[in-house]
Amino acid sequence: MVRDTSGLDNFDVGVTDIPLAADKPPTSLATADYHICGAFVDTLPTHSRVRLPCESARGRYVFVRAKGDGGLAKMIICEMEVYVQSPTELQNAALSNKATEQSSLSPPGVAMRAIDGKMDVAWWLNSCSYTNIEDDPWWRVDLSHLYTVWHVTVTNFRQPVLRDFMIWMSVNDPAVPPNDGTHCGNYSGPPWHVGVSHVTCVQPPVLARYVALIAHGKHTILMLCEIQVFGQLVTCPGVKPAVGEKYKEPTCTSGKKLYKDTCEVSCEFGYNLTSSDGVHKCTENGTWSNNVTCELAKCPPIKKADGEIYNVTCITDTKVYNDTCEVSCERGYNMTGSDTVHKCTENGTWSNNVTCERVSCPPLTPTGGETYRDTSCTSGKKVYNDTCEVSCELGYNLTNSDGVHKCTENGTWSNNVTCELVKCPPITKSEVEIYNITCTTVTKVYNDTCEVSCEVGYNLTNSDGVHKCTENGTWSNNVTCEHLRVRYTRDIVDLTVGLFDWRALRH
Incomplete structure (x- = not known):
């Protein structure tokens, strides 16, 4: 205009x-x-x-x-006059706020009257605020919340005129002009009898909760009939998940999501927060403080524990919530559970505590007719690849040369090692020795006996004539029959008359 x-x-x-x-x-x-x-x-x-x-x-x-x-x-x-329009619809943030102050009070011109919405400038009808006559009088208002302020409009009565003043703003602490806060702008102009003074911030918008007006460098009464602070309430948008993220409905300190309000985010089942607290805080620029996101729960790689050996096959490399890995044991190991499938759970652990244990073999016990001595094993557990060396009782021999059992992958012993009774060879007549043989058994095994008797004219070399089969497969006594020898006697005295074997008198 x-x-x-x-x-x-x-x-x-x-x-x-x-x-x-x-x-x-x-x-x-x-x-x-x-x-x-x-x-x-x-x-x-x-x-x-x-x-x-x-x-x-x-x-x-x-x-x-x-x-x-x-x-x-x-x-x-x-x-x-150049009138501009702000990017968004503005509101009078100062209207009817209760937190107002001024440098001094000249009753009844209380500070609250400058924001009561009355534009009639009738100070005598209690529609204006005013101070005493003083140096640098000031007035300020708490907007209760944070706003982006674009401009301030001051409506004033003709006497005393408000010719020159400054507007100061701050975010966290009440502005005590002209020392604290942000300088919005100044007004310097001719005295208007009844008029409106517009101050547009030099660099709009200005973030502010506290707005102050000061007649800096003046010794005067500060009269204000109406002050309008035009701005937009700072709010944050609704907390929404990003693509692929799973939030539950956030819990916020207020439904308006104003500056300094917080919203606590929790994730859907199977998802974890990327930060420890999951709290979003509304900042002064209308954005949330933390870039909190929800990610699929991840499970650690399935590693072989000490003593466990297995192969792992997973459906994906990511190993995230609901992924599965199938475990198979290597040769010589068995599963401890029936289900071989691990599933990644919502808390980042695997569902089944499946492990592989080494196959064990049963204790070595003799079968019918077999007699073992104590076995010597590589371990007391008798598990896969362990070996046990078998020795036989006295009088028994192994059926193979080494007598070693090895625990196999199917839980059985590798060699069918058995102990058999020691056998002695048949007792045969020699050309010189002549005897009859009577044995307790036909088998002639360990501890069997054979009784030897000599033909007529022969005598045994030992008293009993018993052979015994020993543990090393030989007969115990070297029993032989020797020819009976009778010495010739020339002088026969009192010879009894009878029949005698002619051979007895050869010599």
């Missing part, structure tokens, strides 16, 4: 992003570098105003350009 006192005619208003030097008029810009909001071709009456709408124009620099017939012209502009 242009307000003129001299009769301005035939001009247009444009907007551009390109700075214009004093010696370069807007006509030096290329057509594509600026946007014409509108033009006025009639004569603007003295002390009048004209409003030119500028829809969808974006820029930082605004110019007014007189359009004449090429001759010299003079342009006098008493006031030019």
Whole structure:
């Protein structure tokens, strides 16, 4: 809006992003570098105003350009107002807030009256706040929540006039201007009898919860009939899972999801948080503090424990929730459970405690008719690949040369080693020895006996004539029959008459 006192005619208003030097008029810009909001071709009456709408124009620099017939012209502009629109719909954040203060109180002008929504500027009807006469008087308001503030509007009564003031803002602590907080902007202008002062922040928007106004460097009364702080409440969007993530409904400290509000995230069954607490916090820029995500629970690789040997076949390499791995034991090992399948559970562990144990063989016991001595084994467990050496009792011999049993992968012993009774050879008559043989058994095995008797005219060399089969397969006695020899006697005295074997008298 242009307000003129001299009769301005035939001009247009444009907007551009390109700075214009004093010696370069807007006509030096290329057509594509600026946007014409509108033009006025009639004569603007003295002390009048004209409003030119500028829809969808974006820029930082605004110019007014007189359009004449090429001759010299003079342009006098008493006031030019440029109204901008913020990116979003704004609200008066100060309206009816209870937390207000001012540097001093001149009853009944309490600080609360500057945000009561009454725009009639009738201070005598208690619609304005005011301080005592003092140096650097100030006023401030707590907006209760964090806002992005774009501009401040001050409505004031004619006496005393509010000519020059500063706007300060802060996020966490009440701004005590002009020392703390962020400087939004200043107002410096002529005294208006009844008017509205607009202050747009220099670099909008400004994050603020506390807004303060100060007449810095002045010794005056600070009267404020209405202050409007236009901004947008800082909120965070709903907590939503990213693609492929599984959240449960978050638990938040408030449903509005305001600045400093927190939402605790928990994951669906089978998913784990990527951080320890899963807490999102709404930050001052309207985003959540933690990039908390849910990931599928992962199980560790299946490793061979000490003494266990097995092969593992998995359906995927990731080994995440619901993945399965099939375990098979190597040769000589058996499963401890019936199910050979491991399944990755929701807590990142495998479902079955399947292990492989070495095959064990039963104790070595003699079969019918076999007699073992104590066996000597490589271990007391008698498991796969263990060996046991068998020795026979006295009088028994092994059926093979080494007598070693080995525990096989199917839980049986490798060799069918047995002990058999020692056998002695038959007792035969020699050419010189003549005897009869009577044995207890036909087999002539260990401990069997054979009784030897000599023919007539022969005598045994030992008293009993018994052969016994020993543990080493030989007969115990070297029994022989010797020819009976009788010495000749020349003098026969008292010889009894009878029949005698003629051979007895040969000598």
